[in-house]
Amino acid sequence: MNLNESDKQLLEKVEELSGENVFSCYQCGKCSAGCPFTEEMDLLPNQVIRKVQMGDRSVLEAETPWICASCLSCEVDCPKGNDVPAIMEAIREISLRKNVDAIDLDRLEKGKLPEIALVSNLRKKTG
Amino acid sequence: MREIPYYPGCSLKDTAKGFESSAMAVSRELGIELKEIPRWNCCGTVYSLTDDNLMKQLGPLRNLVRSRDEGYESLYTLCSMCDNTLKRANRLVQEDEEKLNKINNFMDQENDYSGEVEVKHYLELLRDELGWEKVMENVKQPLEGINVAPYYGCMLTRPKEIGLDDPHNPSILGELVKSLGGTPVNFPYETECCGSYNTVDKKEIILGKTQTITAGASKAGADLIITSCPLCHFNLDSRQAELLDIAPNHNPVPVIYFTQMMAVAFAKPEVNEFEEHAIDPRPGLDLEKKVVS
Numbered sequence: 187m188n189l190n191e192s193d194k195q196l197l198e199k200v201e202e203l204s205g206e207n208v209f210s211c212y213q214c215g216k217c218s219a220g221c222p223f224t225e226e227m228d229l230l231p232n233q234v235i236r237k238v239q240m241g242d243r244s245v246l247e248a249e250t251p252w253i254c255a256s257c258l259s260c261e262v263d264c265p266k267g268n269d270v271p272a273i274m275e276a277i278r279e280i281s282l283r284k285n286v287d288a289i290d291l292d293r294l295e296k297g298k299l300p301e302i303a304l305v306s307n308l309r310k311k312t313g
Numbered sequence: 314m315r316e317i318p319y320y321p322g323c324s325l326k327d328t329a330k331g332f333e334s335s336a337m338a339v340s341r342e343l344g345i346e347l348k349e350i351p352r353w354n355c356c357g358t359v360y361s362l363t364d365d366n367l368m369k370q371l372g373p374l375r376n377l378v379r380s381r382d383e384g385y386e387s388l389y390t391l392c393s394m395c396d397n398t399l400k401r402a403n404r405l406v407q408e409d410e411e412k413l414n415k416i417n418n419f420m421d422q423e424n425d426y427s428g429e430v431e432v433k434h435y436l437e438l439l440r441d442e443l444g445w446e447k448v449m450e451n452v453k454q455p456l457e458g459i460n461v462a463p464y465y466g467c468m469l470t471r472p473k474e475i476g477l478d479d480p481h482n483p484s485i486l487g488e489l490v491k492s493l494g495g496t497p498v499n500f501p502y503e504t505e506c507c508g509s510y511n512t513v514d515k516k517e518i519i520l521g522k523t524q525t526i527t528a529g530a531s532k533a534g535a536d537l538i539i540t541s542c543p544l545c546h547f548n549l550d551s552r553q554a555e556l557l558d559i560a561p562n563h564n565p566v567p568v569i570y571f572t573q574m575m576a577v578a579f580a581k582p583e584v585n586e587f588e589e590h591a592i593d594p595r596p597g598l599d600l601e602k603k604v605v606s
Contacts, residue, residue, distance in 0.1 A: 257471070300324060
């Protein structure tokens with residue numbers, strides 16, 4: 187597979203941030219079969235990994251990594267032992283480290299949300 | 314009375330006060346004093362999955378240092394998310410000396426840490442140290458005729474390296490229910506994620522998941538659901554109450570912490586602060602009545 191420089195950059199960045207070898211994935215789809223949130227996603231988890239393998243930068247615009255709740259259902263199911271949630275986190279981090287928040291702090295529900303929800307959400311969705 | 318080091322985490326001091334008060338009360342019955350460690354800080358709630366940023370590991374590890382400095386070799390938690398974050402951060406530095414060194418170099422007010430503290434969830438204390446027999450001995454009002462759906466969620470059993478039970482077929486909560494004289498019910502969503510922190514910005518996903526999980530438990534015959542996670546509790550209890558506004562035919566199922574269930578069986582229901590729950594567990598279950606009778 188021939189990847190141009192920009193494609194390679196994405197691939198290398200995801201591997202660096204996640205500590206995972208994305209080519210270890212052979213696209214069996216078991217992560218997507220067990221994921222409890224696929225009906226809300228625009229890409230299946232295995233499709234996200236495929237796009238990263240191909241260096242396809244459109245994956246940075248996908249909703250899926252922001253819907254993934256790091257529940258680790260795929261992580262315990264993956265026959266290759268890949269940490270799919272770490273790959274999702276790497277994709278989120280590429281955006282967040284440009285100092286971009288994925289949530290609008292001014293629009294948070296007032297007075298209701300417990301700190302455990304706020305802290306975990308802000309850790310995953312703000313830069 | 315045996316004293317054990319206890320890490321509460323944020324929720325147990327605020328939205329999950331009944332979790333802490335019930336755990337304190339049942340512990341005393343079991344001969345255990347939960348001793349809160351000094352100067353504890355937030356665990357971070359979610360374990361950082363990025364390989365390069367060690368800053369996020371400092372929070373959980375500092376709590377382990379505090380326990381070690383008090384002379385303990387372990388640290389016990391009640392909250393699933395704290396348990397997960399503390400255990401994973403601990404495992405990271407136990408397995409990666411370079412990362413451990415970097416963290417030790419950064420922490421200049423603490424003595425070096427070397428992964429020597431063992432993190433344990435309260436359920437592990439019950440199963441592995443005290444044993445179910447000991448729990449059974451303290452039951453004064455068996456939960457006879459009460460069907461309980463154990464809800465594990467994600468963080469108690471995943472990843473399997475730190476999980477306290479089989480990630481696909483856990484049984485620890487069911488064993489606790491049986492020890493208290495209740496009947497555990499199998500339902501298909503016991504390890505399925507409730508949507509977690511997406512409750513902040515994607516509430517509609519949580520409402521859907523809450524409906525699936527609680528209706529699944531109800532269909533399996535559950536009178537109540539038990540959990541050990543304050544975030545699952547918020548999503549399944551408070552969000553379930555909101556669900557009733559848009560799905561009036563939904564049959565509400567109360568959600569309580571496993572220690573609150575223990576307090577009921579130990580004839581100490583007054584410690585539970587059930588009045589704080591969005592879906593009151595008391596009326597449908599006649600918990601107080603069962604205890605008085």
